[in-house]
Amino acid sequence: MKVTIVGAGNVGATCADAIAYRRIASEIVLVDIREGFAEGKALDITQTQTTLGFNTKVVGSTNDYAKTAGSDVVVITSGIPRKPGMTREELIGINAGIVKSVAENLLQNSPNAIFVIVSNPMDTMTYLTYKSLGLPKNRIIGMGGTLDSSRFKTYLSLALDKPANDIQGMVIGGHGDTTMIPLTRLASYNGVPVSQFLSEDELTKVAADTMVGGATLTGLLGTSAWYAPGASVAYLVDAILNDQHKMIPCSVYLEGEYGQSDICIGVPCIIGKNGIEKIVDINLNEAEKALFAKSADAVRNMNNDLKSHLA
Ligand SMILES: NC(=O)C1=CN([C@@H]2O[C@H](COP(=O)(O)OP(=O)(O)OC[C@H]3O[C@@H](n4cnc5c(N)ncnc54)[C@H](O)[C@@H]3O)[C@@H](O)[C@H]2O)C=CC1
């Protein structure tokens, strides 16, 4: 199976590294606009083959989309990341043009690919890709919920002082500092609701830390994170290529689900070889429904800023 990743920067290269190391694909193509950069990253990753023990072919390309032809999954990480103090939404002006042209180039060369959108503001870029390419909605997946849920489980594990892999939990809603909805009511420690171990105040803090998880790292690093984002993309690509039918919160085009239409926003999805196999409509309580409606309003407002890019 062939995977193309556009943007060989922090997230794209980390994702390529994780996909290679996990032996998920037979070929990975890394594309970047910077002359020689993707080739350099691909060669560096290739030189870990014998020490890490994988045989995936890793190819780099400076904007030559012919090399991406026939990809099964394409991942878009091209664009700029935020700096400390910025929101993801502030990236829309530069990233919309980049994502749209990259998506069109990818589709021309891989007409059957599943698209995974990572560039921020991710829900808006997913909507832009969906509207620009005219593909069925199951083939356009925004990655944010995988990462936000992994941060949620990390903060829960720290609060509980228990292993992260013993914890289940999901974040739905927009992939923004104020639009994420960590579902604390449904989170569990090996099936036992976390509310049996953590106080209301502790759960509120876990949710707040999760929501600003990306901003916290941006403050510490001076640019946004890449290890957890790259690993999250690899996890999603694995679920697609290996038809795993895992339930993963992803940004997807809604047509009435969760009471929303004509936006891409994070909801639980079954992920398999066709991309979004199914949207899972879980029962939210009234407070969660209100949070989802508010998150959707904010995500919808951002889509209005896209009008000039959709022409
Ligand atoms: N959805 C999510 O959960 C996450 C999203 N992100 C977003 O992913 C994007 C990438 O972040 P980083 O990798 O940290 O940035 P980076 O700056 O390290 O890498 C971006 C790469 O894109 C390349 N690029 C720019 N325009 C291009 C074009 N037209 N064609 C091909 N390549 C192009 C740049 O040369 C650069 O190498 C940002 O928008 C960031 O906000 C980052 C982390 C998580």
Ligand SMILES: O=C([O-])CC(=O)C(=O)O
């Ligand atoms: O925080 C950012 O800007 C990058 C991102 O989406 C994340 O790490 O969640």
